[in-house]
Amino acid sequence: MSLELKVKLFIEKEQLLQQDDHLLVAVSGGVDSMALLHYFVKAKGQWGITVEAIHVDHMLRGEESAEDRAFVQKYCDEHGVYLHAKAIPIPEIMALENGNTQLICRRERYQYFKEVMQKTNASKLVTAHHADDQLESVLMALTKNATINSMQGIRSQRFFKGKSLIRPFLTVTKSEIREYLLKQGLDYREDASNSKDTYVRNRFRHHVVPLLEAENPRVTEQVTHFTKQLQEDDAYLMTLAEDVFSRTVKRIAGNTYSMEIEAFQLVPLALQRRLILILLNYIYKDSNTIQSYALLTSISKLCDTIAGNAEVHLPEGFIAVRRYGKLMIQKKDPLEGQASLEKKIIATANGWTTLANGERLCVVKLPDLSSEMLTDTAQIFYFNASKLKLPLYVRVRKEGDRMLLKGMDQPKRLSRLFIDEKIPLNERNSWPLLISQYDEVVAVIGVRMGMLFSTTPQPNDDTVLIVD
Incomplete structure (x- = not known):
């Protein structure tokens, strides 16, 4: 089956596109994103959509990354695609924040995506995540933080700043993408950092994935089916959990929640975990915090018994407290131990x-x-x-x-x-x-x-x- 047909069927099955959608395609200049942009340039008449491109120069590779932007601009000019582009001084931001390079790049890149989507009123942001990315994500989650959410891998679509982010290539492999682009007679830019083992994803890509593919050449396809089944099962269980949550957990005020532990203990374990995940979703915005196995486990253990009092300190100044058979999660009193005496x-x-x-x-x-x-x-x-x-x-x-x-x-x-x-x-x-x-x-x-x-x-x- 050709890439075009596989992607078309996937888009239809997942309902990723609607008539008159205005797409903003994220393009780095690499093989994946160039193939993605070209696919939609060819198919926009078929789908009845508008296509624009967006590119970010992170300024990490000097003249080389500036050439990536020129390369993408040349393609867009030749194919009548409007390109939104911006150079973001990541090295300067890193010097100020001393943070993780990849996280800073992602934050700044998606902030720019958000700004352009609002300015152009684009309905959907499109990224080139593919089946190999899915396999790598599941493997990384398995070795780092194997929670319900993380093991479901990358989703075909999600909400993004009031709009949608879609991933139409999630069912095709890297080799299929490269073969498609070569057949179209198109070139792409190779990021030299992709060949280095500096990043965790690269190490899995270079050393772990080849071993699995040697055992089963279709391992990427198998993992794609596996994550889809997990997502479908979890969606059903979350529907049940949300119903239980509305009857079990009380929102007192702001970010303060309470629940009777005995009522929680009557709920099946599969739903107990999801009740806590729903609660964390209300409290936190950061997906890494929400998906933390340690956080999930520590709150679950508080609910193992109604005897005695105990508390667990959570990220961002929250505290989970077990008192008199009740669990309460709220912001820790910043004046605890030195309460304000103002009258x-x-x-x-x-x-x-x-x-x-x-x-x-x-x-x-x-x-x-x-x-x-x-x-x-x-x-x-x-x-x-x-x-x-x-x-x-x-x-x-x-x-x-x-x-x-x-x-x-x-x-x-x-x-x-x-x-x-x-x-x-x-x-x-x-x-x-x-x-x-x-x-x-x-x-x-x-x-x-x-x-x-x-x-x-x-x-x-x-x-x-x-x-x-």
């Missing part, structure tokens, strides 16, 4: 004060209390303003805080109160406390009120605290 004044003239946790407080004189001020969830606490002088304040806890409770001769340490009331450890340093003018704790909002408050009015009570 927030509580208004004294019928004004509402909203706290960081969403609770609202209002202090009113008892004669001014009206039903219009109360919601179905409001709590009312009465007190005597001569014993608890206004205004009141709110702050978080500090070392040694205590509170006097009704029926007790001595004030109770807040650290003990938080334990008794089963307040999660990671929330204690930010829990709002109601404070008197003398910096004494008179209430732990939403947990316990001190001895100066009562839920029914006493003879001398003249003021009300509303908590909603």
Whole structure:
């Protein structure tokens, strides 16, 4: 079967193209991308599409990489294709960041792709990944990070900045691509770095893949079928997992999620792993972080039991905490261990004060209390303003805080109160406390009120605290 027919059938099966698509074909000048561009130049009438090309000079090989751009420009001029091109000073960026060359190149290259797609309103970015790339990707994943996602290899299409990225050559091999280009009588540029073993992919390409092909010349085709089956199976299991996720995991606020561990344990293991992957997808943008086997395993182990308390520190300042049979993932409190002691004044003239946790407080004189001020969830606490002088304040806890409770001769340490009331450890340093003018704790909002408050009015009570 010819390359043209294989690619056509693959595009139809995967539904990669639609009538009137505006394609932006990424072209380096190498054999793969030149064949890709030429295929679409020839087939654009057949598909009813618009084709433009985009090229990035990473400025890593001096005059040689500048010649790559000139080579691509010459082809585009001869075939009536508009070329978007840019030279990006990768050596300068590397000097500033001291990062990984390939990662920096990829980041800058795709940022430029994004800019051009937005400017031209192109519907799809097209890259020349092929079946050999698929084989190499699976082998690399197997030896480095064999997770559910990574073993599925390269996908034929994915979302890219609100548009699509498609890979129509994913079903053809490197040798088929080279043979196609030679038959078309076209030349290409050879990147000298491809022959070096500096990069991991090159080492697999030069040393591992030939051994596998010696055992089975069709190994690339076999791996293509294997990844496709994995992708299809995973898509079905993810549909089931998303349904379970919606019933099991609660989003509290922002990037804070919680779930009952016992409910999680009732879910089959295959779905448990995917529940965690869905959660990581909500929290992180970096695919390497999401696909980390160590991260997946550490969170799974937290859910092995509901006994005891434990926590795992995650990337980017997140923390996974097991407390009282519940798993919670949230941003670690940056002030943990040195909680801010800044006071927030509580208004004294019928004004509402909203706290960081969403609770609202209002202090009113008892004669001014009206039903219009109360919601179905409001709590009312009465007190005597001569014993608890206004205004009141709110702050978080500090070392040694205590509170006097009704029926007790001595004030109770807040650290003990938080334990008794089963307040999660990671929330204690930010829990709002109601404070008197003398910096004494008179209430732990939403947990316990001190001895100066009562839920029914006493003879001398003249003021009300509303908590909603």
